[in-house]
Amino acid sequence: MNMTQEGKLLFESAEWDFDTLRRIQEACEAIALPEFGLSVYPNQLEVVTTEQMLDAYASTGLPLFYKHWSFGKHFLYHDRLYRTGRKGLAYEMVINSSPCISYLMEENTATMQTLVIGHAAYGHNHFFKNNYLFKEWTDAEGILDYLEYAKGFIAQCEDLYGEREVERLLDAAHALMSHGVFRYKGKRRLDLRKEEKRAILRAQEAERNYNDLWEHTVPAAAAKSTTELQEQQRRSLLGLPEENILYFLEKKSPKLKVWQREILRIVRHVAQYFYPQSQTKIMNEGCATYVHYGIMERLHQRGQISDGNFQEFLISHTNVITQLPFNHEYFSGWNPYALGFAMMQDIERIVSGKDPLTGLPCTDEERQEHREWFPDIAEKGDVMGILRDAWANYRDESFISQFLSPRLMRNFRMFYLEDDPERTTGILVRKIHNEYGYRDIRHQFSTLHNVGHAIPSIEIVDVDLMGDRRLELQHKVVNGTYLYKNDLDRVLKHLADLWGYQVRLTEVDEGNGSRQHTSDPNNPPVF
Numbered sequence: 001m002n003m004t005q006e007g008k009l010l011f012e013s014a015e016w017d018f019d020t021l022r023r024i025q026e027a028c029e030a031i032a033l034p035e036f037g038l039s040v041y042p043n044q045l046e047v048v049t050t051e052q053m054l055d056a057y058a059s060t061g062l063p064l065f066y067k068h069w070s071f072g073k074h075f076l077y078h079d080r081l082y083r084t085g086r087k088g089l090a091y092e093m094v095i096n097s098s099p100c101i102s103y104l105m106e107e108n109t110a111t112m113q114t115l116v117i118g119h120a121a122y123g124h125n126h127f128f129k130n131n132y133l134f135k136e137w138t139d140a141e142g143i144l145d146y147l148e149y150a151k152g153f154i155a156q157c158e159d160l161y162g163e164r165e166v167e168r169l170l171d172a173a174h175a176l177m178s179h180g181v182f183r184y185k186g187k188r189r190l191d192l193r194k195e196e197k198r199a200i201l202r203a204q205e206a207e208r209n210y211n212d213l214w215e216h217t218v219p220a221a222a223a224k225s226t227t228e229l230q231e232q233q234r235r236s237l238l239g240l241p242e243e244n245i246l247y248f249l250e251k252k253s254p255k256l257k258v259w260q261r262e263i264l265r266i267v268r269h270v271a272q273y274f275y276p277q278s279q280t281k282i283m284n285e286g287c288a289t290y291v292h293y294g295i296m297e298r299l300h301q302r303g304q305i306s307d308g309n310f311q312e313f314l315i316s317h318t319n320v321i322t323q324l325p326f327n328h329e330y331f332s333g334w335n336p337y338a339l340g341f342a343m344m345q346d347i348e349r350i351v352s353g354k355d356p357l358t359g360l361p362c363t364d365e366e367r368q369e370h371r372e373w374f375p376d377i378a379e380k381g382d383v384m385g386i387l388r389d390a391w392a393n394y395r396d397e398s399f400i401s402q403f404l405s406p407r408l409m410r411n412f413r414m415f416y417l418e419d420d421p422e423r424t425t426g427i428l429v430r431k432i433h434n435e436y437g438y439r440d441i442r443h444q445f446s447t448l449h450n451v452g453h454a455i456p457s458i459e460i461v462d463v464d465l466m467g468d469r470r471l472e473l474q475h476k477v478v479n480g481t482y483l484y485k486n487d488l489d490r491v492l493k494h495l496a497d498l499w500g501y502q503v504r505l506t507e508v509d510e511g512n513g514s515r516q517h518t519s520d521p522n523n524p525p526v527f
Helices: 018-032 050-060 069-083 112-129 132-137 143-161 163-175 192-205 208-214 231-238 245-252 258-279 282-299 307-320 334-351 363-373 383-393 395-404 408-412 438-448 485-499
Strands: 043-048 092-095 100-105 413-418 428-432 459-462 471-476 503-509 513-519
Touching: 018 043, 018 282, 043 050, 043 112, 050 069, 050 092, 050 100, 092 112, 100 112, 112 132, 112 282, 112 307, 112 383, 132 258, 143 163, 143 258, 143 428, 163 258, 163 485, 192 208, 208 459, 245 258, 245 459, 245 485, 258 282, 258 307, 282 307, 282 334, 282 383, 282 395, 334 363, 334 395, 334 408, 363 408, 383 395, 395 438, 408 438, 413 438, 471 485, 485 513
Parallel strands: 043 100, 471 503
Antiparallel strands: 092 100, 413 428, 459 471, 503 513
16 A cells, blocks of 8 residues: 655655655655556665675675686775775666566665665666567576575585686686577577576586587597588587677587586576676666666655755766767766766657756757657657667667757767778778768667677587587677787686686688787696
């Protein structure tokens, strides 16, 4: 039963208690669900201290996690920045789980708690539950139980096999974590609640997979010819090419023991859990910011927060959505809050035909531009319906390609630079925000948010089963960008350790030939 009343203030000072948080959540829910039509997981609010928030930073926000030295390193890094005043802490952090866990900083004022409940408990929550990437690749119902199992399993391995052995394995797995995900449809949807049972079955079957593959392909003096195992058959047997390197090692490595395979599986499941978030940063933050702004605006209109509280909110909100110009000394790229919120408000403007800030009708020139660029949604009237559809069915790349308008390109003063390696001086300004540049800028900007632009395309393409068992990988070079050699050497060393034999990576650039890099597990460590 909703106990909040319209016209009655939810709080009268900056102070709050848990009863205040309950009233705030009920008031936010009364707007988010019936008015905005949001669909969310059950909410769980957790009030945390500064140190607990720093802990959450270190473990990427997960409430349960296994131990590893890198998390302590991250904790010290963020703690040092915070203590020296070089970085503030987030007002909240939210977990994609059911129930959806929102961490609220205990130092927040009542106004800020209202903002972050709207932002995290309803904005992010709705996005997690409804976006197709999260529905395809994550298991919100089972993640908490799985993390508890993973933490216990790795702790047990440390007791049985030694902390150093487990640490070395995790070091290697973490180095390959970004290549431990499935990127395309067709793989079995993960059911994390069944993982512990599956691990027990694996232990019972022991090394059956290893024996089937390797005991019948031991190199012999009379079996050096490749005619005994044709390339196509070999690749089919091994499921090649394979983009998920950790998955291949878990299933096919001739060296790893059962417990080591299980740890690789744990690491790649965690990587898969975070994979959608890297592709939806602008949309996710844009959705959450749009929702919290709408909730706060309605609470103020209903008299449930005071003018002073609303002004406090607006100051914080404005700071969050500030986009620094490219020539500012502190510019560090695009602010996903700024761009995401602007795109959501722009969709509202296009669909409603009114400016969302002033409520005034759009000009005839603006309406003509809307109809030309967005004929399917211009002045259709159902703002929340179209926004919910976008939040459910797009990721950053496709969302920008579909909905970035000329108006926003002008407002953000977008332009497209081309760094041509053949030019000896300067950088070419290829397009600017005008009639001739809009579509190219939108295309190039959306391409930047393609996950393949940030994560190199590397596949395992072959294994020499009848010879030295060398693992062959291929990197498809994009725009002449090769892998950084120092990092590549270190990662290949980890890969060779997990495989047990030599590995070779070939970088293929259609325009400039190829480069080869080799690592052997018998080589001395590069660390």
